[in-house]
Amino acid sequence: MRAAFEGSQAIARAVAMCRPEVIAAYPITPQTHIVEALARLVYDGELEAEIVSVESEFSAASVVLGAAAAGARAYTASASQGILLMAEVLYNIAGMRLPLVLTCANRAVSAPINIWNDHQDAMAVRDAGWIQLFCTDNQEAVDTTVQAFRITQRTEIPVMVCVDGFILTHLFEPIDLPSQEEVDRYLPPFTFARRLDPARPLTLGALVGPGHYTEVRAELAADLEAAKAEIVAADRDWADITGRFCGGLMRAQGPHSARLGILTLGSIYGTLQEAVATRPPPEPVRLMALRCLRPFPVEALREACRGLCDLIVLERAIAPGAGGILANEVRAALYGMPDAPRVHGAVCGLGGRDVPLEILPRLIELARAAEPVWSEIVDLQATPPVPMEGRVR
């Protein structure tokens, strides 16, 4: 059914069609509309689920942890400070191999406090052991949400679906919502072999010493690598039902003859598509969006970069003192690749700073530098918006 939905409403409906049994969340902008919509469905009797409105994000993550361990399909959503408050639990969920889904409505991290979009929150927990999928638009957010429930169930690795706060969560756009029948055909009822059950008592979360800890961590690392196949399969099987494919591990568009590539995450991909379409660049450009940040799709990225001389990594997060986070990961992934492109790091759109179409010529200019650009914030204002006089330094 194609209709105009607010991104959050559409995501909430997608979650509801996956028949979650336990939903726990704590309010934080810009995630609120998603859980408000789910609460409305539950309170109106349209969704049979336990909704647990907790006293913190720490407990939101802990409640879904407990629910998953007890064998229930569980869902939560958060952003920014909430993700950071959850961080300890997020590691724990992945380490215990508990299947559940979290929507991260990506938002900047304080200080300064800022409620608008960037990717610092998801980046802060990228090594927690979760699968992290980024959505370029709300159609992908809906489709990825449904897929996430299947991926987590099959891999027993939690999945974080990242959608740009406000830019996607609060945007109305035409979206094809799947039917309940389509979702039911795709997603089997939830089962969890290790569920807590007095008839078959198991110990979950035991103390693991130096003699076994490495093996447990190695297994998680190997299973995340192996999850790539499941992520692609989930996308293809969903495409078989709906006709919509999200790109598997990453999206790419543009001619094979292109020597310049731009790689990004999330909704900037749409901005760049629009920029290329409306302001044709002097040379062909290959646009790429990483859908899957964890596991990191090294092979797919190398394949997509073949033939490129320059690759600009455009990202909405920063590792202060170490440049761009994604840029550094891309450099590491391409290291040793024959004829690897030069990688330029570009940071933009922090704390909701608008990313205008005019960014494209600036990026192309960046790639013309004699030496690869390590890391540049491409949209700094020439003059500070607040006068410097009178500030205590």
Added chain:
Amino acid sequence: MTGTQELRRRQPRFLGLEPGHRACQGCGQALAAALVTEAAGPDVILVNATGCLEVFTTPWPQSAWRLPWIHSLFENAAAVAAGVEAALKRQGRPSKVLAFAGDGGTFDIGFRSLSGMIERHHEVLFVCFDNEAYMNTGVQRSSSTPHAAATTTSPAGRKLPGKRHLKKDLLAIVTAHHLPYAATATVAYPGDLMAKVRRGMATEGPAFLLVYSPCPLGWVHDPRDMIAVARLAVETGIFPVVEFERGELVSVLPIREKKPVVEFLRLQGRFAHLLGDDPKALEEREHLQALADANIARFGLLARGEDERDTVSAARVRRGGRIR
């Protein structure tokens, strides 16, 4: 006696926590956990906070638990238990959920999630094994550590003689949630403890049980004195054994023979600096005696004649821990 009660009486003792775990000799918490799980029975799911109990019962690949058991983190036992309960409710499974935490995981770092769980009225019996300090990390003070007790982070120094703050009145805070059932108990009175576990299990909605559990290592007493120390805490009024329903006091374990606080202090190295003639020590002793007397007055703890539930009668345990 109802059919269920009769059936329970005839059943052999259920061991939720097997022997052979790695607790210290004379560990109050190990005994308390065994009694609680025995009383709670096999149809429960345990959620255990990080702490000694988690460490000494589950060194991978071993486990001392005969019950479904999950450990997540230090501060989220109540929230994980709430999640388990929500799942069971949705699935129509009748098992009860127990959350276990020490005083650190209850009074301090786990306090927020405990308050949230009770406020949302989850069907969880939360049991705090109170040994009055962070024992698992090596005896650091917690908000449950009593005034003047020496710990590694509130040592008996030349300037400051032990902890300078009062033990947090957690029960008052918990009962302020007006939850259906909240009580204190101690390993010194197993019958009373197990009866309260059964009450908590039978309660609809959240229940809270604070179990006084001496730690020979942290309290610096002979392991064989564990029960004696726990009993003296009750007989002096230091640890009131009380029961609340919906925030109202409904019963106490009466003290038949009141003991002076110094008898309780004398057995424990954590209070060694309070003995002797030093004026400062004397002042601290008087302070602790006053606190115990205030407890006795506040809860009306002194027995009026003999009572089958008082500190003398309740110490007589029958097989299975039942009191008459």
